[in-house]
Amino acid sequence: MPFNLLVLACLAYVAFLFLVAFLAERRAAMGRIGWLRSPMIYTLSLSIYCTAWTFYGAVGYAARSGLEFVTIYLGPTLVFVGWWILLRKLVRIGRQQRVTSIADLISSRFGKSNLLGVLVTVLAVVAATPYIALQLQSVTLSFGVFASGTPEGWALPNRDATAIWVAGGLALFTILFGTRNLDAKEQHHGVVLAIAVEAVVKLVALLAVGIFVVWGLGGGPAEVFERIEASPVGLWEVQPGRWVGLIFVSAAAVICLPRMFQVMVVEDGDEHHLARASWAFPFYLLLMSLFIVPIAVIGLERMPEGANPDMFVLTLPLNEGQGGLAMLVFLGGFSSATSMVIVESIALATMVSNHIVMPLWLKLRPKAAISGDVRRIVLLSRRLAIVAVLTLGYAYYRMSGGSAALAAIGLIAFVGVAQVLPVLVGGLYWRGATKAGAMAGLVTGLSVWAFTLYLPSFGPDAVMARSVFTEGLLGIGWLRPEALFGVEGMDPLLHALFWSLALNTLAFCLFSLLTFPGPVERMQGAAFVNVFDEGGGPQGWARGRAEPEALLIMAQRILGEENALALFAAEARAQGKEGYLPDATPDFVAGLERRLAGSVGAATAHAMISQIVGRATVSVEDLMAVANETAQIMEYSAELEAQREELTRTARQLREANEKLTQLSVQKDAFLSQISHELRTPMTSIRAFSEILTEGDLPPELVANYGRIIHEEAIRLTRLLDDLLDLSVLENGSVQLNIGVANVQQMLDRALAAAGHTRPERSFLIIRDLPAENIFVRTDADRLVQVFINLISNARKYCDAAHPELKITVRQRAGKLSVDFIDNGSGIPKQQQAIIFEKFARLTDQTRAGGPGWGWPSAAR
Amino acid sequence: MRRVRGPLFLKRGSYRRRRLRDAARMLPFAALLLFMMPVLWAQDGTVREGTAGDGLYLFAVWFGVLAVAAAMAPWLSSEIGAEDEAGAEGRGSGEG
Structure with a gap:
């Protein structure tokens, strides 16, 4: 197999993945999600559990330790088969609280504490870095197998260059498809579909090798069975x-690994999909491990002495002259490595940006929560974090020199992330778990793990002095990293697993029992533990102190203008208000916080909202609920509260209606005098000139001139009457619309030309987006043009800017077209926005008006 | 917290559905027990030639557990959200 061909195939495969991701993104953008969110895609995306470590390493593992490798798959099998117990709750909470990462979940559960988020993030990054390095190593190794020409060769002239190309490509892919959207709930469809494709490739590759080995080389299952019995x-x-310990640690890892959490809870938190995955994902794992032992046995038989069993999957087909099969295997291994790195870096980048960068940034620039462009900052920090994570992985790979010791790293990382398990499970099932307990547990677990497993893995004298290994920390005998408290002769992995988790759990429970949780913590605890009882937990925002505008502006910075507007408008409708600004009820603020948490994490969202609403205060009802959980009182007070709010709202609506009526009556009077004036002006000139004409004795050119004036004035009069008629026709709802197909651009052209006569002395800068306007719509073109004319001439008349600008934007969404006319004037004051769609309203005359004020009403219809 | 309790006895249909959920909770523990069998076999001291036989056993058990899980999954899926999760079910311990 020529090396160049391999590189070419690899590039083609990568290009194919880009295409798949791109098409999926485009499909999702058009709103045709369909099968992009299905149980099958969900199950396949879960397969990022199988990294290159398991793809290549499982055979090596089997060659060395027999069946022990299955434990890595049995643990996840137990967790998924028992999905009803834990995963279902996790997914439900993830969806309800809009969790963005495992760090976010922990921080959110324990009173939205950012410190906890930071702790979990650090743990995740530390554990994942060598793991990413391992993936880079496996790809370079498999390149090396091909490059050297002989199956046993490991030398690749440009090993580091390969690794850096791979890392760079992965960073590019991840940034392109992993940081398109901010809201974690707007899933990364492209990434997920690419990963699903890669999942199929790696399964097919491994099965193909297995079938080739069993039936091609081994002579059928029965003979292979005998050969296994005969082989070492x-x-x-x-x-x-080890059997029990590894099953446990892999079960813990499948719950706690940041990348697993990302695909399991964040990307597609649907319990029905989980139901299917509960058996389909373990079945995938079963298929992945089905042929591992036969491959190991036949590999040991046929491969030369000293060949690396970790590469049997690849070297065995190569050795037997099956170039095509080897290529497939290579792509399978490549898939395993890349999909893991992509999702892992997305998950880590989300954590780093939400729990480290954003809180820092908010602390440095507190005003920015309200005025700054948060969205851009978050995305930028996420992109930088992706690059940083991959750089760390690459640096680790360079530092460790791609040593064989890396192979052990997979399990070391598993034990590391398992430290989150006690806090996670405790937080989900035990309301007594507190922030201090979680902090103590995590710190203890993290340090014991680092001391007994992580740091020793670098070898003596690398990070820790040799003397620490033999004599213990500070010369204390029972603080030896591999024989803690005098427990000697235990398998180092088990030793570390046992002590780290035991001390972790102990500290967690002890501190939880001894400390007292804060109010937010207790409410979050109740919301998490009793997630199936009620929709949403109690909220901690005091009533009505937030300015809805401030909230809207902040939401726009994070969710984007349209989404925020839609969210606020929907809430306003639900509250029975007109316009787009709802009242900042506690429910709404809590809902908004959860929504923002989906983008920037719970702790950051909480902090940002606090800056607007003020400190998170606890209402009397909530306090009563916490202090004296009497269901009846809660229910009764909630009822009273609901009634009171209903009354307040009705009263306010009445008041608003009343004000509007008063204003309208004033305006009606004004309008009547205005209209009589408007009609009188042309009438007066017609009368005057016709009188002059009837006197006769005039030069013909003067006659013609006067005739023209009379004609023009008559036309103006007709137009005024027409307009008035239009209004009443629209008012009575009996409009005759001539629906036809019309081009928006042409309509705007017509409207601009016609409206140019309004105050022609003002030069207006018109900003348009011609390509976007080139759309055909079904409408009554004449009437729509009239609406446009009204709006444009209104802008011309009333825009009070020194250099007036008018921006026309055309947007298409969900089969509807919206045309916005935005001028740079001072705008319509808020209290008057409610009445601009009323017939006779005209706001205070700043410039001399030229119309009676019925442009807006017909635009509203 | 004192909660309003559901009825003490249930109709046949609801009773079946409760037991289905119980089965879903028990399955992983049953699976764990079966996966632990090689450990028990290793205790008897006699040297056995394990990989082939144990492997066959493990994969058979594995497949069986998945078959049971697959059979239950659609039923459980229809339980999601439709259920009153309260009542006789354990709802997480109160805070005291």
Whole structure:
């Protein structure tokens, strides 16, 4: 197999993945999600659990330790088969609280504490860095197998260059498709679909090798069975401690690994999909491990002495001259590595940006929550974090020199992330778990893990001095990293697993029992533990102190203008208000916070809202609920509260209606005098000139001139009457519309030309987006043009800017077209916005008006 | 917290659905027990030639557990959201 061909195939495969991701994104953008969110895609995306470590390494593992490799798959099988117990709750909470990462979940559960988020983030990054390095190593190794020409060769002339190309490509892909949207709930469809495709490739590749080995080389299942019994692999004996311990740690890892959490909870938190995945994902794992032992056995038989069993999957087909199969395997391994790195870096980048960068940024520039462009900052910090995570992985790979010691890293990382498990499970099922407990547990677990497993993995004298290994920390004998408290002779992995989790859980429980949680913490605890009882937990925002405008502006910075407007308008409708600004009820603010949390994480969202609303205060009802959980009182007070709010709202609506009526009556009077004036002006000139004409004795050119004036004035009069008629026709709802197909651009052209006569002395800068306007719509063109003319001439008349500008934007959304006319004038004051769609209203005359004020009403219809 | 309790006895249909949820909770523990069998076999001291036989056993058990899970999944899926999760079910311990 020529090396160049391999590189070419690899590039083609990558290009194919880009295409898949791109098409999926486009499909999703058009709103045709369909099968992009289905149980099958969900199950396949979960397969990022199988990294290159398991793809290549499982055979090596089997060659060395027999069946022990299955434990890595049995743990997840138990967790998924038991989805009803834990995963269902996790997914429900993830959806309800709009969790963005596992760090976010922990921080949110324990009173939205950012410190906890930082702690989990640090733990995740530390554990993941070597793991990412491992993936880079596996890709370079498999390149090396091809490059050297001989199956056993490991030398790749430009090993580091390969790694850096791979890392760079992955960063590019991840940034392109992983940081398009801010809201974690606007899923990364492109990434997920690409990963699903990669999942299929790696399964097919491994199955193909397995079938080739069993039927091609081994002579059928029966003979392979005998060969296994005869081979050294067959002499395996279970080590009970490791067997139990590894099943446990892999079960913990599948829950706690940031990338698993990302695909399981964040990307597609649907419990029905989970129901299907509960057996389909373990089945995928079963298929992945089905042929591992046969490959290991046949590999040991046929490959030369000293060949690396970690690469049997690749070297065995190569050795047998199956170039095509080897290529497939290479792509399978490549898929395993890349999909893991992509999702892991997205998950880590989300954590880093939400829990480290954003809080820092908000602290440095507190005003920015309200005025700054948060959206851009978050995306930028996420992109930088992706690059940083991959750089760390690459640096680790360079530092460790791609040593064989890396192979052990997979399990070390598993034990590291398992430290989150006690806090996670405790937080989900035990309301007594507190922030201090979680903090103590995590810090203890993290340090014990680092001391007993992570740092020793670099070898003596690398990070820790040799003397620490033999004599213990500070010379204290029972603080030896591999024999803590004098427990000697235990398997180092088990030793670390046991002590780190035991001390972690102990500290977590002890501190939880001894400390007292804050109010927000207790409410979050109740919301998490009793997630199935009621929709949403109690909220902690005091009533009505927030200015809805301030909230809207902030929401726009994060969710984007349209989404924020839609959200606010929907809430306003639900509250029975007109316009787009709802009242800042506690429910609404809490809902908004959850929505923002979906973008920037719970702690940051909480902090940002606090800056507007003020400190998170607890209402009397909430306090009563916490202090004296009497269901009846809660229910009764909630009822009273609801009634009171209903009354307040009705009263306010009445008041608003009343004000509007008063204003309208004033305006009606004004309008009547205005209209009589408007009609009188042309009438007067017609009368005057016709009188002059009847006197006769005039030069013909003067006659013609006067005739023309009379004609023009008559036309103006007709137009005024027409307009008035239009209004009443629209008012009575009996409009005759001539629906036809019309081009928006042409209509705007017509409207601009016609409205140019209004105050022609003012030069207006018109900003348009011609390509966007080139759309055909079904409408009554004449009437729509009239609406446009009204709006444009209104802008010309009333825009009070020194250099007036008018921006016309045309947007298409969900089959509807919206045309916005935005001028740079001072705008319509808020209290008057409610009445501009009323017939006779004209706001205070700043410039001399030229119309009676019926442009807006017909635009509203 | 004192909660309003549901009826003490249930109709046949609801009773079946409760037991289905119970089964869903028990399955992983049953699976764990079966996956632990190699450990028990290793205790008897006699040297066995394990990989092939144990492997066959493990994969068979694995497949069986998944078959049971697959059979229950559609039923459980229809339980999501439709259920009153309250009542006799454990709802997480109160705060005291």
